[in-house]
Amino acid sequence: MTKSENTKNSSSIWGGRFEGGVSSVMERINASIAFDRELYRQDIMGSKAHADMLVKTGIISRADGEAITAGLTRIEGEIESGAFAFSAALEDIHMNIETRLAELTGDAAKRLHTARSRNDQVATDLRLWVRDAIDRISADIDALISSLLDQAERHADTVMPGYTHLQTAQPVTVGHHLMAYVEMLRRDHGRFADARLRMNESPLGAAALAGTSFPIDRQMTAKALGFDRPMRNSMDAVSDRDFAAEFLFAASLTAVHLSRLAEELVLWSSDRFGFITLSDEFSTGSSIMPQKRNPDAAELVRAKPGRITGALITLLTILKGLPMTYGKDLQEDKEPVFDAAEHLMIALAATTGMMRDLTFQPEAMGDALKHGFATATDLADWMVRVLNLPFRKAHHATGAIVALAEQKGLRLDELSLEDMQSVLPEITADALSVLTVDHSVASRMSEGGTAPAQVRTAIAKARQDRP
Ligand code: ARG
Secondary structure, three states, rough: OOOOHEEEOOOOHHHHHHOOOHHHHHHHHHHOOHHHHHHHHHHHHHHHHHHHHHHOOOOOOOHHHHHHHHHHHHHHHHHHHOOHHHHHOOOOOOHHHHHHHHHHHHHHHHHHHOOOOOHHHHHHHHHHHHHHHHHHHHHHHHHHHHHHHHHHOOOOOOEEEEEEEEEEEEEEEEHHHHHHHHHHHHHHHHHHHHHHHHEEOOOOOOOOOOOOOOOOHHHHHHOOOOOOOEEEOHHHHHOHHHHHHHHHHHHHHHHHHHHHHHHHHHHHHHOOOOOEEEOOOHHHHHOOOOOEEEEEHHHHHHHOHHHHHHHHHHHHHHHHOOOOOOHHHHHHHHHHHHHHHHHEEEEEEEHHHHHHOOOOHHHHHHHHHOOOOOHHHHHHHHHHHHHOOHHHHHHHHHHHHHHHHHHOOHHHHHHHHHHHHOOOOOOOOOHHHHHHHHHHHOOOOOOOOOOOHHHHHHHHHHHHOOO
16 A cells, blocks of 8 residues: 555544554545435434533533534535535544534534444434334335225225135135235334334433443433433443344335235236236336336336345344444444335335226136136035035045046036036035135135125225224
8 A cells, every 4th residue: 555545534533643544445445424424314413412412411501502503404404405525534424514513613513522422323323214214114105005905995896816826726806815915014014113112212322332421311312302212221222233123124024025916916917817907107118029018117126125135134244243332344234224225115106106006907817717616615615515525525526526627628617517416416506606706705704704795894994993
């Protein structure tokens, strides 16, 4: 490393005992300003709360407190208007803001860091940021639930094949299928709410790691920042990132749920299925094949768990084996959190848009039900109910009837009574009535079942206890 590659370091802030500048490589690996500028609002909010508390407790003068607050408000404006000059030499958002504050207010700014460390400062900022992201994501989940509920209501009676192993299993209603996603999303919403409850404690006042000798009021700063209480242990406060990991897990599982729905949209919109038509707003064309309508948005939603679960693994790997308390490792916690939040929000918005605008094609779904003997279970159930056959025997007899239909190239409801009786002589004409798909879904009245009446109840309940 030659001298010319060295740059002047931020010695005005922490460089009292340093003589030389840092290497340019050191500056590059150390600086986080390129991404942690995202925290500017939280940083200013936290600093204002801290300054107010320093005034209230008599640690700094009222005049200094007022100069600090005015300066921070001005800096916020500068950042928002794009006038603020960020500097990598100043490492991070905290130092960038504090240095600018010193330009504006001189010594007042230099008193702001009394009884505080960047360790509790950054932990506070990130908590505030994640809490805000949780609130935005929760609203986005709610919007998606709304669009699912509307479609489920519209299609509470529409029948489609229900699949296991992606093989036709039993007829279900579209409403029931969509309500399964409403349930997943309600749990996702609950997971974010749980994480929010647990994370809403203030690290501010933990200082570097051990607390401070100044007579600070942590209750006051906690309250000012909307936290329920201060964190109990100063060492935990500066090193804990559980809250970010919980956030990323909730985000990962939500993304995984969205990807399942997205995959269904891809399948359903393919010409083999034709169950849905995506709106023009959420389809793309091909630059070479004029006939194409591609479900790009759904495919991208399907792909999002790649980076979002990746973010979770990234953070857990950073935390693993980290000795108490703060280590610079923790600076790497932010990018995965920011990236996951951004991509989850766009995935939620796209899924909501697709869901709201798509058109179901009941005819195609009805046609699909003509294959795959979807009402075979209904026939077996009839044998149990009417003939009092043990279910295993009914299952076996129905299997033989399906084989016969398959061999004749007929659907179950196209087989004659004589054909069925050739397998099981006790069958009567009454059995034919259970072979239609409408009869099949209407009969599944068990709690949580697919019958339209059950689906309507489920929709009403979900609307009632909106997350
Ligand atoms: N940029 C740092 C981070 O994101 C701020 C905290 C720095 N603390 C320190 N002791 N160097 O973690």
